[in-house]
Amino acid sequence: MKNNAYVAVENQPSKRGSAETKPLSKITILVTVICWLTIFIEGYDLVVYGAVLPSLMDPSEWGLSATQAGAMGSYALLGMFVGSSVGGVLSDKFGRKLVLLLSLVLLSIMMMLSALANSPESFAVFRFIAGLGIGGIVPAASALTTEYSPAKYRSLVYVLMYTGFAFGGVAAAVSGMLFIAPFGWRFLFWLGTIPVLIVPFAMKYLPESIKFLQASNQQSKAQKLMEKHQLAEEAAGEEEVAGKSNSLVSIFSKKYLTSTLLFSFIYILAFLLIYGMNTWLPKIMQQAGYPMKSSLAFLLIFNLAAIFGGIIAGAAADRIRPKKVICFTYFLAALSIALLSIKFNIVIMYLLIAVAGFGTTGTTFVLASYVMKHYNSQNRATAIGISSAIGRFGAVAGPILVGIILSMGVGFQFNFYLFAIIAVIASVVILFVPTNQSNQQS
Template identity: 70%
Template sequence: MKAHVEENFEILEKEKSQANKGGIKSISKVTILVTIICWFTIFVEGYDLVVYGVVLPVLMDPSGWGLTATQAGAMGSYALLGMFLGSSIGGILCDKIGRKTIIIASIALMSIMMVLTALAPTPELFAIYRFLAGLGIGGIVPSASALTTEYSPAKYRSFFFVIMYSGFAVGGVAAALSGVFFIENFGWRSLFWLGATPILFIPFFIKYLPESIKFLQANNQQVKAKRLIEKYRLPDEFVKEEQSEGTANESASIFSKRYLVSTILFSIVYIGAFLLIYGMNTWLPQIMKEAGYPMNSSLLFLLVFNLSAVVGGIIAGRVADRLQPKKVISFIYFLAAISILLLSIKFNTVVLYILIAIAGFGTTGTTFVLASYVMRQYNDQNRASALGIASAIGRFGAIAGPLLVGILMGMNAGYEINFYLFGVVAILASLVILFMPSFKSVNASK
């Protein structure tokens, strides 16, 4: 036993020595700072997504606006259409004018629209404000993802990325909890007032959030880049230029021969992923309500769905750092498909919560790893654009999810049919990701 302990101690000392030689004695403070700020911005997106599903049963109630299922599904899709445009434009702009600028502008726009949504007197104005809020939300993901990736040590890049992206599910948890505690006493509008509070943090972002050093270097702002390097005493690993074979134009294009297959496959998987996430987060409370569960219980199902995504997503991120990400993603999507299909059967409450937890982990939680996989598959010049475009195309799934479920529920097809739809989509996502080129093959020479 003593010999074994001494042997492990020697290994740890050797690894520490190698790390010190590489310039990383500990996790940089700026890595933690950037991760926390970007986590908060993704938290805001998660809250915005889930809050509509939380208030939907109230809006469909005759005492509210009395929306039909088809109207509710369409209204849920308007915000997602805005996210589609925001993600497309934001992903490109944050590679052009900076990650920090896009994050601040996105938070400001989203917060203002949350205020207007809380004041909306009619469903039509509510839908318009949700669409405009989606424009702001769409710009957050590519810029926050790029910043987190670029300020994380290579060895822990997936881990920090997944930690950051877990804010999405935590935001969903916050929205579900807000519904449980505030809707009955303060009404559904109070949840949108809460959603406007991120605007108060913008001065903090302006002062403390650093711009991407990679962006500054790529745009000939070497003086600013040098100041950041000196300010945070960053080691070489954070600031050295990423070397890639081929021409600069080829490396920068996500539609070049080198990256085309990856871009297409990621876009397809994102369509399925967002259909699952947005479809289930929008409709799960109402589906469970139609299955015979009371309102508070339905909101608790949504809470479990998102809470399990936080824990499961972080664990999956660590596993993906050690194994091939596409195999991890494929397995978890398949696991999600099985649990979702089983939700069509009425079990006792304990089994039901377990199945919903697995579904949340396998849908929302898997997306944490999927986004990290995208960031690893591309280089410094195009990873924000890649995630922005792939997630923007994926918004077609986000738009389709609430609409399809709304149509099915309007047809009185039975709540089970929605779980069949989600289960099939999860199986398809599980299969498509397996065809992704390996990291080495994508970056290999022509």
């Protein structure tokens, strides 16, 4: 697939050869920052439930059992499944910008209602609807970032944008350490409403996808946008294989069917790892004998490592075939997670948690970038939306499976064994994704 990024020009359109060597333009930075902020709240929403879970299981609050807590953790993820299923299709049909901002508003409202919930049942309903918003954010933000990134830096820019996910997780873990004791768990959900403040700014400054405007016969709007931001199409000769076809049908065509199925399966494994560990890690480490603050520190390190590991892996994926990078990092995650079943001294445990965060959440940044580059400009939002939506089955299953294992009383080690096996499978499956002959980086 030829690249379709846009770069800023000064007096005249850039040639393809020089475009790839230009520094990042102002519009690339603007789009990346806004999308980073939207992904930040996704990460915050994921980890905040894990941070408050021990409180919700406390008899002085709702006294949830492990099975109940696992099921409740899956409600938001079930909402993400539904949201991702339609979010990519809607963003390809109605525009990335509209879907992104409406999803962010919906998520923020549900955060507020979650803070006000007076029963586990109402809390579960609000969490499910919040998941719908998160599901709509991901494909729209992914498509915008990819389309406005120059080809040379596309993987790195995408990974930098998606570090918002891990930064959101870090913010949730730090908030739990600082605010749960003095203010209670509800305060963390009030904090989760703050990102809605970026909506007016994004409405004014976030541009729509030029490829979307062109594909939807809005040529005049596309031209005005290109002139306003001094953009030049870097790959004017790109084959528009799906410009007028249904993007949902195209990702299941003969050309993409195997890739779509394999990417979807890998996302199931990836989300089972990420959501299972982020939901239950503090409670598992509590069961292993660590105090509450130390357990939240594990969650903090897990997400911090994902930030730096994801950036390193993203830079490597711009130089090495992404599937090799993904294979290696998942295997590294499997090894470190398996070793977590042994209680070493605290420094070694922190190191293993860091490697696990890098190899799970950090690898998913590169995986998403790989998916976006594997498809063309007309169906990539649908591809990432559908594959990640199918992956939500793993997200839903992760918290439930861990809850069941914990309720069986077989020991915290068995959860780590489960996660390690899943990471090994992901490491192997990625190697079977067929190489896209039009994409040299596949």
